[in-house]
Amino acid sequence: MTESEPLVTAAQMRALEGAEIASGRVSGWTLMERAGAGIVEAILRAWPAFAARPHSAVVLCGPGNNGGDGFVVARRLYGRGWRVRVLHWGAREKMSEDAQAAHDRWAALGPVEPMEPGRIAGLEADLFVDAIFGTGLTREVPDIVRAALVAARGAADAAGGRLVAVDMPSWFSSDSGAHLGGGARARFDLVAAVRPMKLGQFTGDLPNDVARVAPVEIGLPEPDGAVRLLGPPRGMAKRAGTHVHKYTHGHALVLAGGAGRTGAARLAARAALRVGAGLVTVGAPGPALAECAAQLTAVMLREVGDGAALEAALEDRRLSALCLGPGLGVDDRGAGLVEVALASGRPAVLDADALTLIADPARGLFRRLHGGCLLTPHMGEFARLFPDLADRVRTEATQGFSRADAAREAAARAGCAVLLKGADTVVAEPEGRVALNAALYERAAPWLATAGAGDVLSGLAAGLMARGFAPAEAGGAAAWLHVAAARRVGPGLVAEDLPEALPAVLAALER
Numbered sequence: 001m002t003e004s005e006p007l008v009t010a011a012q013m014r015a016l017e018g019a020e021i022a023s024g025r026v027s028g029w030t031l032m033e034r035a036g037a038g039i040v041e042a043i044l045r046a047w048p049a050f051a052a053r054p055h056s057a058v059v060l061c062g063p064g065n066n067g068g069d070g071f072v073v074a075r076r077l078y079g080r081g082w083r084v085r086v087l088h089w090g091a092r093e094k095m096s097e098d099a100q101a102a103h104d105r106w107a108a109l110g111p112v113e114p115m116e117p118g119r120i121a122g123l124e125a126d127l128f129v130d131a132i133f134g135t136g137l138t139r140e141v142p143d144i145v146r147a148a149l150v151a152a153r154g155a156a157d158a159a160g161g162r163l164v165a166v167d168m169p170s171w172f173s174s175d176s177g178a179h180l181g182g183g184a185r186a187r188f189d190l191v192a193a194v195r196p197m198k199l200g201q202f203t204g205d206l207p208n209d210v211a212r213v214a215p216v217e218i219g220l221p222e223p224d225g226a227v228r229l230l231g232p233p234r235g236m237a238k239r240a241g242t243h244v245h246k247y248t249h250g251h252a253l254v255l256a257g258g259a260g261r262t263g264a265a266r267l268a269a270r271a272a273l274r275v276g277a278g279l280v281t282v283g284a285p286g287p288a289l290a291e292c293a294a295q296l297t298a299v300m301l302r303e304v305g306d307g308a309a310l311e312a313a314l315e316d317r318r319l320s321a322l323c324l325g326p327g328l329g330v331d332d333r334g335a336g337l338v339e340v341a342l343a344s345g346r347p348a349v350l351d352a353d354a355l356t357l358i359a360d361p362a363r364g365l366f367r368r369l370h371g372g373c374l375l376t377p378h379m380g381e382f383a384r385l386f387p388d389l390a391d392r393v394r395t396e397a398t399q400g401f402s403r404a405d406a407a408r409e410a411a412a413r414a415g416c417a418v419l420l421k422g423a424d425t426v427v428a429e430p431e432g433r434v435a436l437n438a439a440l441y442e443r444a445a446p447w448l449a450t451a452g453a454g455d456v457l458s459g460l461a462a463g464l465m466a467r468g469f470a471p472a473e474a475g476g477a478a479a480w481l482h483v484a485a486a487r488r489v490g491p492g493l494v495a496e497d498l499p500e501a502l503p504a505v506l507a508a509l510e511r
Ligand SMILES: NC(=O)C1=CN([C@@H]2O[C@H](COP(=O)(O)OP(=O)(O)OC[C@H]3O[C@@H](n4cnc5c(N)ncnc54)[C@H](O)[C@@H]3O)[C@@H](O)[C@H]2O)[C@@H](O)CC1
Pocket: 013, 014, 016, 017, 031, 032, 035, 062, 063, 064, 065, 066, 067, 068, 069, 132, 133, 134, 135, 136, 137, 138, 139, 140, 141, 142, 166, 167, 168, 194, 218
């Protein structure tokens, strides 16, 4: 995968393909041929034994161009000496011209059998290919498709074979990754994803049922307005030079809650320092100072009892970013700090308790958000801030409404960047740009589901904002680094490990 890979919706894919064909640069038939050939290559790369000698395959073809791709795959495998059976669901005459051509070229080589699920269960093959629906899926699949995919998975398991999806496993929304197969489930060993890949391959339910996704290049140009799948962040190295000193890299202030509750802010502060802020200070109320002092060394400490104290601290213009939320408390002191922080216009990460405070309409904080803010909610906090959008993710995902759509709309309303956390973290900007950090597939980091991991994330973002990165850029880089650090530590990870794993992650980025 490239450093930042575009992810599109079905509509964007159709527009891109349509424009490319209309331009005369390429025909639909050529695209289908490239897709089929590329999918076979992806399969052979995934399992070297398949490349070493011919095996056997069953290809399930549907009524649209995804089925057309399936016919090309069948022909290509046959050409490599494979034993291939093709089961078709749909009428040839109703297919597009290109898909009909693919059908006919296969039909000159072997039979096209009707797709009967009862028959699939008894088939023995090393490879089952699902080419029933791709980006054209619009609603819940019919029973026959459900039964066919379940039967294909069962037959593959019985024969020690693999189940591969062409472009999309046929019962998922390519826009939201929502499952459209009722209660039926099947594990897919590979999704061979035509480029640009689809948003639904990296969010929603789909990643839970797919072992890996391999991109298939067919030569379409870069689309506009795509969600960006984040790769390693650039520009993380600290600038060198004779005029560079710690203040060059900014000063982050992390505000802590009361005694006995300062752990979250200390975690965030440590992360901000490790990610390169020149200085980091924890601002704590008087009764919590002793506890913080006992725990902090490189991170500095200052008493910040209330909003007025924060105002005084902010007279130091070198304080270049604030972090509020982890362990802050949802009382009047917390609200006062959030109010002063927002009024100062200083770049600020707002997480956890700060989000709860902002969600409370009686406090009137939401309308004070500005372009220098980054909100970092998990889905629960997001639902407090944007209940209607959270509802839509739940109820309209089957119609294609994604977490990315929700975050985009949320950022527009808030007038600032919104980072919605999860294994599929999305970062949206008010102008509509969205990036996705996928802790999925070869980048899975299940160990991040541990208490305090979110506090570290807000510290990372605050540290990067202190260094001068814009909120969305800082959020995206923080999410990527967070996962990279978690993967370095692996099983047994606790939140304290994450900042300590950063030097190795940052060093690897500089190599
Ligand atoms: N867009 C592109 O640039 C390219 C697309 N290609 C392939 O074409 C696919 C998209 O093809 P299509 O747009 O023809 O769409 P699909 O082949 O995904 O499916 C569309 C067909 O399924 C029917 N259908 C949709 N949902 C249904 C449901 N729930 N129950 C019953 N029938 C349903 C539609 O009426 C239509 O006949 C891609 O996924 C990819 O595999 C490739 O051939 C190459 C290039």
